[in-house]
Amino acid sequence: MISSRSRILLSASALHSNYRILSKKAPHLQLLPMVKADAYGHGSVFAAKALLKERNLFGFGVATFAEAIELRKGLPGARTPILVFSDSVPWTEERLKLCIKHGLEPVFSEILSLLEFQSRPASSRISAHVEVNTGMNRMGIPAESLPLVRFYPRSVFTHLAQADSPEDSLTRKQLKSFASVAAEVRARFPRALLHFANSAAIWNHARFPLLREMDLARPGLSLYGVRPFEEAKNDGLRRVMTFKARIVNRIRLNYGDRVGYAGTYRCSRPGGEWISILGGGYADGIFRALGNRGVAYHGTKKVVFRGRVSMDLSAVEGSARMRIGDELELWGDRVDPYEQAGLAGTVPYEITTRVGPRVERVYES
Numbered sequence: 001m002i003s004s005r006s007r008i009l010l011s012a013s014a015l016h017s018n019y020r021i022l023s024k025k026a027p028h029l030q031l032l033p034m035v036k037a038d039a040y041g042h043g044s045v046f047a048a049k050a051l052l053k054e055r056n057l058f059g060f061g062v063a064t065f066a067e068a069i070e071l072r073k074g075l076p077g078a079r080t081p082i083l084v085f086s087d088s089v090p091w092t093e094e095r096l097k098l099c100i101k102h103g104l105e106p107v108f109s110e111i112l113s114l115l116e117f118q119s120r121p122a123s124s125r126i127s128a129h130v131e132v133n134t135g136m137n138r139m140g141i142p143a144e145s146l147p148l149v150r151f152y153p154r155s156v157f158t159h160l161a162q163a164d165s166p167e168d169s170l171t172r173k174q175l176k177s178f179a180s181v182a183a184e185v186r187a188r189f190p191r192a193l194l195h196f197a198n199s200a201a202i203w204n205h206a207r208f209p210l211l212r213e214m215d216l217a218r219p220g221l222s223l224y225g226v227r228p229f230e231e232a233k234n235d236g237l238r239r240v241m242t243f244k245a246r247i248v249n250r251i252r253l254n255y256g257d258r259v260g261y262a263g264t265y266r267c268s269r270p271g272g273e274w275i276s277i278l279g280g281g282y283a284d285g286i287f288r289a290l291g292n293r294g295v296a297y298h299g300t301k302k303v304v305f306r307g308r309v310s311m312d313l314s315a316v317e318g319s320a321r322m323r324i325g326d327e328l329e330l331w332g333d334r335v336d337p338y339e340q341a342g343l344a345g346t347v348p349y350e351i352t353t354r355v356g357p358r359v360e361r362v363y364e365s
Contacts, residue, residue, distance in 0.1 A: 005279025045074030163200035199228035242332030260307030274318030
């Protein structure tokens with residue numbers, strides 16, 4: 001078998017551990033793991049299969065019907081709810097048939113689609129959910145439109161714009177609005193489930209009294225071992241994904257030699273230096289912005305990128321100890337995704353979801 005130039009190692013045991021940490025933070029809540037965007041780049045079927053028998057599991061959340069169908073087919077025999085969060089506009093007969101055929105549960109976040117849904121007699125054959133806009137102003141029906149809901153929703157929820165900042169004025173405004181929504185829902189639909197908490201809100205559970213009145217939480221990034229916000233304590237989270245790239249060449253630079261496209265790195269050491277070329281570039285998910293800025297680990301030694309990241313290859317600081325075929329970690333247990341994301345001018349979500357299709361996936365128990 002041909003060895004891969006770059007690969008990601010994906011740990012099921014880390015995923016289990018992270019789920020249980022999140023569950024302990026809010027033990028009265030059922031959890032709805034978000035596995036959209038291929039489980040944030042980790043593999044939606046891999047993640048769902050790993051979590052399928054965990055306690056307090058309510059179901060799984062995806063963004064699109066295509067994601068939902070792929071997940072349902074990857075879980076043969078499982079009847080676990082799969083919620084489709086942002087693909088119900090416009091509501092059509094085709095979407096209704098997909099829900100019936102595959103056992104999917106749509107989320108309605110736009111009023112016209114919601115009205116169209118409840119006008120169709122066959123809609124009574126599926127469970128559906130309602131998102132309310134409390135101030136994030138992205139998706140969600142207006143709170144004042146709740147009286148227009150004529151079907152019995154399985155759940156009603158909102159999404160916080162700044163769950164990492166419980167005292168922010170926007171967060172307080174959203175929570176006040178959703179408290180009113182929750183009271184109305186309890187009066188009209190007493191069996192409907194209520195939720196607002198993402199990973200950051202679960203982490204800040206002690207600062208969200210309203211969480212005690214909720215039924216579900218929707219963990220995302222923290223399931224995969226990344227703190228929900230940079231200032232958060234790790235609290236035992238384990239990285240599910242480790243990205244590694246192999247050395248495919250070693251070059252000895254002389255003083256003044258330059259590296260890569262446009263020669264943006266120039267050797268300034270009178271005695272010269274080594275660089276190592278990695279078998280991975282921006283087509284594999286190594287951000288071009290990491291050129292001359294990114295970091296990697298060769299064993300316990302931290303090295304920095306040299307020159308521009310190209311489509312297939314990247315250059316890093318080398319040494320006489322490095323050998324062709326050695327692997328370097330670009331993120332995982334040694335390289336904090338927040339550090340690498342910060343150097344690339346982005347966030348960990350984008351780092352993990354941008355791993356390219358030609359990177360080998362290695363699934364570990």
